[in-house]
Amino acid sequence: MTQATAPLPAAPEAGRAPARPRSFGRRVIARPELSSLLGAVAVFALFFAVAPPFREAASLSTVLYSSSTIGIVAVAVSLLMIGGEFDLSAGVAVTSSSLTGAMVAFQLNLDVWAGVVAALVLSLGIGFLNGYLVMRTKLPSFLITLATFLMLQGLNLAITKLVTGNVATDSIADMDGFDSARAVFASEVHLGGVAIKVTVFWWILFLAIATWVLLRTRAGNWIYAVGGQADSSRAVGVPVKRTKIGLFMTVGFGAWFVGMHQLFAFDSVQSGLGIGNELLFIAAAVIGGCLLTGGYGSAIGAGIGALIYGMTTQGIVYAGWNPDWLKFFVGATLLLATLLNMWVRLRTSRR
Amino acid sequence: MSNSNRRLAFVATLAAAALAVTGCSSGGGKQAEQQNAAANAGTAGTAKIRIAMITHETPGDTFWDIVRKGAQAAAAKDNVDLVYSNDPAGPNQANLVQNAVDQKVDGIAMTLAHPDAMTGVIGKAKAAGIPVVGFNAGIDNWAQEGLLEYFGSDETIAGQAFGDRLNQVGAKHALCVIHEQGQVALEARCAGLKQAFKGQTELLYVNGQDATATQSTIQAKLQQDKGIDFVATLGAPVALLAVQSVTGAGSSAKVATFDTNKALVQAIKDGTVQWAVDQQPYLQGYLAVDSLWLYKFNGNTVGGGKATLTGPAFITKDNIDSVSQFANAGTR
Numbered sequence: 001m002t003q004a005t006a007p008l009p010a011a012p013e014a015g016r017a018p019a020r021p022r023s024f025g026r027r028v029i030a031r032p033e034l035s036s037l038l039g040a041v042a043v044f045a046l047f048f049a050v051a052p053p054f055r056e057a058a059s060l061s062t063v064l065y066s067s068s069t070i071g072i073v074a075v076a077v078s079l080l081m082i083g084g085e086f087d088l089s090a091g092v093a094v095t096s097s098s099l100t101g102a103m104v105a106f107q108l109n110l111d112v113w114a115g116v117v118a119a120l121v122l123s124l125g126i127g128f129l130n131g132y133l134v135m136r137t138k139l140p141s142f143l144i145t146l147a148t149f150l151m152l153q154g155l156n157l158a159i160t161k162l163v164t165g166n167v168a169t170d171s172i173a174d175m176d177g178f179d180s181a182r183a184v185f186a187s188e189v190h191l192g193g194v195a196i197k198v199t200v201f202w203w204i205l206f207l208a209i210a211t212w213v214l215l216r217t218r219a220g221n222w223i224y225a226v227g228g229q230a231d232s233s234r235a236v237g238v239p240v241k242r243t244k245i246g247l248f249m250t251v252g253f254g255a256w257f258v259g260m261h262q263l264f265a266f267d268s269v270q271s272g273l274g275i276g277n278e279l280l281f282i283a284a285a286v287i288g289g290c291l292l293t294g295g296y297g298s299a300i301g302a303g304i305g306a307l308i309y310g311m312t313t314q315g316i317v318y319a320g321w322n323p324d325w326l327k328f329f330v331g332a333t334l335l336l337a338t339l340l341n342m343w344v345r346l347r348t349s350r351r
Numbered sequence: 352m353s354n355s356n357r358r359l360a361f362v363a364t365l366a367a368a369a370l371a372v373t374g375c376s377s378g379g380g381k382q383a384e385q386q387n388a389a390a391n392a393g394t395a396g397t398a399k400i401r402i403a404m405i406t407h408e409t410p411g412d413t414f415w416d417i418v419r420k421g422a423q424a425a426a427a428k429d430n431v432d433l434v435y436s437n438d439p440a441g442p443n444q445a446n447l448v449q450n451a452v453d454q455k456v457d458g459i460a461m462t463l464a465h466p467d468a469m470t471g472v473i474g475k476a477k478a479a480g481i482p483v484v485g486f487n488a489g490i491d492n493w494a495q496e497g498l499l500e501y502f503g504s505d506e507t508i509a510g511q512a513f514g515d516r517l518n519q520v521g522a523k524h525a526l527c528v529i530h531e532q533g534q535v536a537l538e539a540r541c542a543g544l545k546q547a548f549k550g551q552t553e554l555l556y557v558n559g560q561d562a563t564a565t566q567s568t569i570q571a572k573l574q575q576d577k578g579i580d581f582v583a584t585l586g587a588p589v590a591l592l593a594v595q596s597v598t599g600a601g602s603s604a605k606v607a608t609f610d611t612n613k614a615l616v617q618a619i620k621d622g623t624v625q626w627a628v629d630q631q632p633y634l635q636g637y638l639a640v641d642s643l644w645l646y647k648f649n650g651n652t653v654g655g656g657k658a659t660l661t662g663p664a665f666i667t668k669d670n671i672d673s674v675s676q677f678a679n680a681g682t683r
Contacts, residue, residue: 266468266470
């Protein structure tokens with residue numbers, strides 16, 4: 001594996017032997033997702049010990065499902081954060097996407113796949129707009145996407161109410177193409193007597209693709225480069241603007257996918273959903289080793305971060321603990337994970 | 352003044368302040384609450400069973416404290432291990448129901464605020480042979496979703512009763528404040544109110560999770576439209592905020608609400624809130640758990656295939672005294 005932030009080999013200083021290439025063990029320890037993996041094992045062990053229902057395959061499937069709907073977007077968000085940007089609009093963008101899909105199909109009496117395509121166009125459009133504005137204005141993406149987040153939140157309610165007269169869309173369950181779309185986005189796969197939601201498999205697939213892109217392609221190098229040193233990478237010919245806009249559109253794609261899942265899992269969509277989830281995506285990416293400053297992190301780590309979130313939220317219920325404490329534990333997990341990340345990074349960056 | 356003297360003076364001041372704040376209060380507080388202890392009964396001799404209660408509670412809404420107290424009272428009486436969980440977002444609530452199915456609980460009591468999102472998991476629960484009852488929200492959907500029984504208030508009827516009352520007091524222009532987007536029960540209340548009320552009804556959406564935003568949004572609306580003479584809120588905490596909004600806007604509008612809590616009882620006594628439509632949340636939580644116990648150990652179902660209504664009843668200045676004792680204990 002190539003090092004995420006491979007430092008240039010330093011010129012040997014006078015009177016010192018040149019640094020030897022780092023050993024395999026050293027390289028494993030320096031992976032950004034390692035500490036989150038330790039955290040995931042710890043959380044899993046904790047709930048495995050205290051909650052008997054947690055030990056069953058069916059429960060594990062619920063945990064994975066609850067992780068996957070956060071995880072699919074979190075993977076895209078982690079790529080964006082490695083690229084040095086931030087997206088606060090991803091949570092409500094999921095709902096915007098499913099509302100668009102439902103309303104286009106229902107109001108125009110189209111096959112639901114037409115709604116799916118319309119939603120994809122909208123989601124990629126929102127991503128493009130975010131990216132374009134960030135690159136054009138040079139404002140921090142935090143501000144731009146905060147504005148998008150608030151605007152989308154308002155649009156979700158206002159347009160839904162305007163078009164349907166209610167705050168939720170009409171059910172599209174009896175329309176053409178619904179069954180095939182449900183099979184793609186919201187079906188269940190039975191493995192050895194356990195029903196696993198299809199989103200889990202999509203999540204793993206997206207994780208694999210994102211990891212391959214990051215570690216094995218030129219685009220992946222560009223992502224690390226624009227996140228680490230935008231000006232330097234521009235100077236050596238990396239298309240900074242294209243890369244960053246592409247990353248925002250990738251988040252749009254993730255939001256679209258989860259939006260479609262919600263639409264086909266529940267046939268009608270409430271316009272107020274999704275608020276607050278943008279922070280969970282970011283939390284998952286940060287637990288997985290991404291830095292807020294960009295240039296460092298991994299997609300696998302974000303996947304593990306989402307898994308930690310899923311295990312914590314469901315595990316507390318399996319353990320029969322009072323759900324009042326849920327958010328506290330999620331926050332405490334986040335804090336511990338980031339401290340662990342920092343510690344591991346400091347230990348491994350020393351020569 | 353030398354350094355050590357100054358430090359001494361500082362410590363002395365702190366000690367004095369600490370003594371002052373640890374002085375006893377002559378009224379209110381925990382002691383008053385404990386004197387109003389809630390209903391308490393023995394325990395059934397049946398085997399211990401596990402019941403999951405899953406609601407759409409927005410964390411921090413006083414209404415649900417009362418529901419949970421009712422559920423806990425029934426659980427204590429029936430030797431039930433009660434597992435409570437909640438999430439205001441439909442998909443997340445569905446996940447929590449799935450979670451209860453995974454745990455192989457003996458019964459599920461759930462709210463159907465987002466019925467579409469629940470169809471799949473209710474099917475899962477039934478396939479696993481777990482009895483499911485509904486309460487509080489979803490009176491129009493529980494039967495078609497295939498739930499055993501339902502305990503709650505018919506929100507449309509409650510809304511109509513509210514509208515009739517507005518006609519009686521001669522209101523002309525009402526503002527109906529919805530504090531949770533897309534919650535079917537709340538929408539039904541305002542729709543019922545609009546049907547029965549002869550005057551003009553306007554809807555206003557606020558974010559119930561943000562008190563200051565709620566208060567200022569209502570205030571702005573009252574300032575913008577001086578014609579509003581009645582604010583109808585759908586929850587006790589929102590009613591208390593609306594009272595502040597009315598004062599802040601210098602409006603002469605009156606406030607009335609659905610649902611009660613401890614602070615609201617005082618507001619009705621003071622006359623700052625005209626009335627509250629009560630749906631007896633304690634009863635909803637209690638019956639949901641108790642009915643599952645009855646079903647488990649004696650095969651009983653309540654309601655003869657119809658919803659069991661726990662409301663609406665009006666709480667006004669005239670009957671507030673009979674309610675306030677229980678409200679102070681947090682069970683009404």
